[in-house]
Amino acid sequence: MIRSIICYFVLVLLNVITTTQQLVPPLRASSTDIHPNAKWTQNGVTVAGGNEEGDGINQLSYPYGLYVDDDQSIYVADYFNHRIVEWKSGATSGQVVAGVNGQGDEANQLNFPMDVIVDKGGDSLIICDRWNRRVVRWPRRNGISGETIIANIACVSLSMDENGSLYVIDWEKHEVRRYRIGDAEGTVVAGGNGNGDRPDQLSLPYYIFVDRDHSVYVSDWGNHRVMKWEKGANQGIAVAGGQGQGDSLRQLSWPRGVVVDQLGTVYVAEEGNHRIMRWPKGATQGSVIVGGNGQGKQSNQLNQPIGLSFDRYGNLYVVDRDNHRTQKFNIDSNA
Numbered sequence: 001m002i003r004s005i006i007c008y009f010v011l012v013l014l015n016v017i018t019t020t021q022q023l024v025p026p027l028r029a030s031s032t033d034i035h036p037n038a039k040w041t042q043n044g045v046t047v048a049g050g051n052e053e054g055d056g057i058n059q060l061s062y063p064y065g066l067y068v069d070d071d072q073s074i075y076v077a078d079y080f081n082h083r084i085v086e087w088k089s090g091a092t093s094g095q096v097v098a099g100v101n102g103q104g105d106e107a108n109q110l111n112f113p114m115d116v117i118v119d120k121g122g123d124s125l126i127i128c129d130r131w132n133r134r135v136v137r138w139p140r141r142n143g144i145s146g147e148t149i150i151a152n153i154a155c156v157s158l159s160m161d162e163n164g165s166l167y168v169i170d171w172e173k174h175e176v177r178r179y180r181i182g183d184a185e186g187t188v189v190a191g192g193n194g195n196g197d198r199p200d201q202l203s204l205p206y207y208i209f210v211d212r213d214h215s216v217y218v219s220d221w222g223n224h225r226v227m228k229w230e231k232g233a234n235q236g237i238a239v240a241g242g243q244g245q246g247d248s249l250r251q252l253s254w255p256r257g258v259v260v261d262q263l264g265t266v267y268v269a270e271e272g273n274h275r276i277m278r279w280p281k282g283a284t285q286g287s288v289i290v291g292g293n294g295q296g297k298q299s300n301q302l303n304q305p306i307g308l309s310f311d312r313y314g315n316l317y318v319v320d321r322d323n324h325r326t327q328k329f330n331i332d333s334n335a
Contacts (some may be wrong), residue, residue, distance in 0.1 A: 005155055026211050027159050034261045040316050043299040044327030047236035048076050048087040051323045055081045058093040060324045065115030066307040068317055077113045084116050090211040098138045100127055105132050108145035111303035114158045130154035157207045166308050167210050174202045176216055190216045190229040195221045207257045219255040226258055226268055240266045240279040249285040257308025290329050297323045
């Protein structure tokens with residue numbers, strides 16, 4: 001009898017844990033289901049930077065990756081300023097939360113950081129410190145220096161799953177590695193077969209997204225496509241682009257940030273075409289949801305869009321690199 005009761009409560013606990021994991025949205029995804037025909041306002045609102053290039057606390061200099069927190073605060077990898085900046089929702093200036101000591105290779109410095117995420121379990125920032133060839137863990141609250149957790153890697157982007165495993169792109173090796181907690185070497189989960197355009201290869205990959213099934217989506221920059229590698233797969237499948245470089249709705253040009261929603265719809269930032277595209281699951285062509293109005297700095301234009309993320313409500317955030325700003329495009333509740 002006692003054994004039966006214990007088994008019952010164990011099953012209940014396991015069910016609660018599993019349900020909780022399922023409810024946690026993948027990094028940079030929305031926790032709100034996005035309708036297949038959802039639309040976003042075409043005029044973006046600047047939520048970080050936008051005051052020309054510079055190193056002031058209200059400026060950015062060629063930003064790259066970003067992370068949007070639950071309260072709509074954003075963390076931006078401020079590339080040329082060698083720092084990570086946090087911008088609170090509605091703020092007109094940011095706060096340097098990593099790299100306040102300028103460019104360098106000391107524990108309290110960064111050297112052209114390219115991406116940042118928040119590890120809530122460890123209450124820390126995890127940073128791709130590109131030109132120091134390392135991944136750094138930095139205390140999220142009042143941190144004055146970081147700890148190298150992965151060394152000798154040409155990191156350009158990273159993500160994390162609900163188990164705390166890190167997924168890191170090694171740009172020079174054309175691969176994505178997964179690092180479980182305590183794992184120093186990592187396991188190749190995408191690419192790793194040299195630079196090329198075969199299904200088992202990548203060419204200069206830049207950004208990744210990991211879904212609930214631990215499938216890895218990679219913006220295969222040099223091949224102008226987004227590839228999906230299912231867990232344990234030896235090769236990927238093209239889920240966006242793959243028809244050569246171009247500006248038709250069947251093509252991509254230098255894809256960067258990538259996010260996937262609950263229906264498997266792929267959203268990708270196109271650096272070369274200055275637009276954000278949506279590719280429904282299984283589609284052979286996409287549609288433009290933001291930008292696509294030429295290269296420029298107006299509120300409905302982008303100039304080399306790079307980082308991409310949703311917030312919990314389905315609003316879209318884009319790092320507009322060469323305009324030195326991050327733009328927020330609100331989801332249209334009336335669409």
